[in-house]
Amino acid sequence: MAAASLAALCWASATVLSKAALQNTSPVLLLTLQLIVSNMLLWGVILVLRRRLPPRPAAGRIALLGLLEPGLAYLLGLIGLVSVGAGVATLIQASEAIMILVLAAVLLAQPLRVPVVVSSLVALAGLAMALGLFDTGAGENDPTGVILIFVATAAAAVYVTLSARIAANHDTSVIVGLQQLSALVLALTALPADALLFGGLAGPSGAGEWTVVIISGVLQYAVAFSLYMYALARISAGLAGSCLNLTPVFGLVLAFLLLGEVLTGLQLLGAVITILAVGYIHLRAGAVQH
Known part of the structure; x- marks a missing residue:
């Protein structure tokens, strides 16, 4: 539970940091730099600790899931984040819980209950x-x-639905790596599409910008995914997912403190309703799985 909650904090923090980095760095280049940092750390740990890789067929299946998340999910998510507030982005990502339930019903024949x-x-x-x-005084997204962030969230939901069964069968660092x-x-x-869509490969220029890129890469990919895979191997997917309801809470607070993003009263009410409703969904899912 602690690991899953810390993963939520890492994802929220990294989303806010990524929003700040996108002011000077194009999104696909940002994703590439973040993943380079994360891979260097992860594979350094794997080599130092001499973690054994799974057999080739299993390794291939694990790697293919990475094309969904963090691959496609974060590729689309960062492009969407260019024109959407960081706090609102974390709220959209909370809809992943609903998407997972629908996918579980379609792919795994799990019943959808009325509540x-x-x-x-x-x-x-x-x-x-x-x-x-519904609020004319709200800032525009x-x-x-x-739409891109919703599609990215859907890709993440497919990833979670397909990944839940592999977490307990292989080493966490190897799966994430x-x-x-x-x-x-x-x-x-x-990466070539970055130049076409955003008029060139704009990258971080100063020490401060590089620090934001490096920290966000470590938090969002290496640390958060490792913590969440660790949690999935030890508690049910529903229970681990319930901890992710903290992500929009952390995201809204950090976006306000670090980026000055402010929601209107009606938007805040909507945020509270979303968080409570998604939290209930996760609790119901966790109760069923236990």
Whole structure:
């Protein structure tokens, strides 16, 4: 539980730091630099501790999941984050809980219960309020950016649904290392698109900007994913997921403190509704799994 909660804090902090880094660094280049930092740390740990890699077929399946998250999920997420507030982005990511339940019902034939369906609708209504759809005084979030973050969250939900079963069967650092290596390959492949979409490969220039990139890469990829995989190997996916409800809480607070992002009263009410509804969904899922 502590590991999953710390993962939520790491993801929220890194999202805020990434938003700050995007002021001077194009998104695909930022993802590439963050993943390089993370891979250097992870594979350094794997080599020093002499962790054994799984057999080639299993290693291939683990690596392929990394194309979903952090690969596609963070590729689209960072592009969307260019035009969406960091606090709102963490709220959108809270909808992952609902997506996981739907995917579990479709792919794993797990039943959808009425209280969960109702809570999901309430959470989506709260999210609409938090996005400022009903508040003319709310700051604007670009619709394309919002859609990209929703798609990124969906990719993350597919990743979680498919990854829950491998966490207990292999070493945590090896799982995360293989997945982030494949994500780095995807980022490098997409790097030319950065120049086309954003008019050039703008990168960090000073020591402060490089520090933000390095810290966000370590927190968001190496530390957060390792902590969450550690948690998944020891508690149910539902219980671990319930801790991720802290992510938008941390994200909203940090976005306010570090970036000066402010929500209107109606948006804050929507944020609270979303967090409470998603928290209930996770508690119901955890109770069923136990």
